[in-house]
Amino acid sequence: MGGAKKPTAAKKDTSSNTKDSKKSKKDKGEGGPKKAEITVMVNEQQAMKIIQNAKVITVQDMARQTGVKISAANKFLKESAEKGIVKKVGGYSGHHLYQAVSS
Numbered sequence: 652m653g654g655a656k657k658p659t660a661a662k663k664d665t666s667s668n669t670k671d672s673k674k675s676k677k678d679k680g681e682g683g684p685k686k687a688e689i690t691v692m693v694n695e696q697q698a699m700k701i702i703q704n705a706k707v708i709t710v711q712d713m714a715r716q717t718g719v720k721i722s723a724a725n726k727f728l729k730e731s732a733e734k735g736i737v738k739k740v741g742g743y744s745g746h747h748l749y750q751a752v753s754s
Contacts, residue, residue: 693717693727702737707748 694717701716702708714724728749731737741748 693719693723695727698727699736702731702749702751707740707750709742709746709748711746 693713698713698717701713705712708728710721710725710728713728714721717724728737728747732739732749735752737749738752739747740750
């Protein structure tokens with residue numbers, strides 16, 4: 652039955668000042684140090700040996716066996732598929748299976 656109290660005129664003025672000060676604090680933090688780019692390369696000889704020895708390989712298997720991140724292994728397998736070294740033989744929803752092209 653009570654309901655919320657209405658702020659007084661003095662409190663209205665202070666509440667608008669705190670919002671402005673919060674915005675200015677966010678603006679100050681934008682000019683921080685830039686992060687360095689990290690490039691990770693898959694050892695192609697090691698990766699091709701792994702692909703040749705397996706019937707099929709997934710991105711996760713490639714990443715685990717070569718010791719790189721999944722994104723690096725995914726990029727390597729996609730580029731290899733474009734070059735015709737491996738072919739996509741199955742999988743779904745990002746979990747694709749790759750197989751070495753028989754020569």
